[in-house]
Amino acid sequence: MQLHPRHAWAVTPREAIALQQDLKGEIDTGRPLALPDVRLVAGVDVSVKNGLSRAAVVVTRLPDFAVVETVLATRPTPFPYVPGLLSFREGPVLEEAFGKLGTEPDVFIFDGMGIAHPRRIGIASHMGLWLEKPTIGCGKTLLVGRFEALGPEKGAAAPLVDKGETIGVALRTRGRVSPVFISPGHRIDLASAVAVTLAATTRFRLPEPIRLAHAAAGTL
DNA sequence: GCGACAG
C-alpha cells in the first residue's frame, strides 16, 4: 500500500526529539472509526537480537482473524533503545515491511504507545503518518501517565492521565490480568481505539493480530 | 538534583 515517509531516520537523539515536536501537531485523534467499517486489522511487532531487527505485520480479517497477509523485513538495528524515541529504533524496519504490504488494512495495532507518550507521538502515532490510516497503540507497560484502580473483569477501563490530559486508557482485556495501555495513534479517537482493541481480543491479554505478529517476528 | 522510563 501507499506510504508517506516524512523524514529520514538517521538522526541524533536531539534531532529525533525536534522531529517529534514538529510532527505531533499533525496527529489526528478526533476521528471516530465505526466497528462495522473495520474488516481488516493488522498487528505490528518487532523482535530484536544480535544487532538485527525483524518486523512483522500480520493482516487479519474479522471476525475470525483469518490471516490475509503476512509481511516480514529484517535490517540492522539502527538506534539504541531510548524511552520516548522507540520509533527511531523500529521505524526503519517497519517502513520496509509496510512497503511490502499488498493489502490495505482498515486499522493497525502497534506493540507500543500512540499519544500516551511524553510528546504525544509514540510509535503508533508516528507510523500513522507514514500509513495515513487509523493506528492504535497497545502497550504492555506504562511509559507516562497515571490511572486509578479498575475493576477485575474483562472490559474494565480507567482513563490514563498525564499533566491533566487524558492520553489513553488502562484496559483490562482479560479478567484478573494486568491491563494493557490503549491510546490513539493517528486518524482514530480514543473510544474507537478501545472498541477496536476489544473487538480484536479473544481469550488472551493481547489482541490477536499483535499475538500473530509477535509469533511471526520470532526471536531471530 | 532525583526518580521514571513503550520495546
Place this chain on the structure above:
DNA sequence: ATCTTGTCGC
C-alpha cells in the same frame, strides 16, 4: 526487547 528456572493452572 532479551536473558533465564521453576512453578501455577487449564
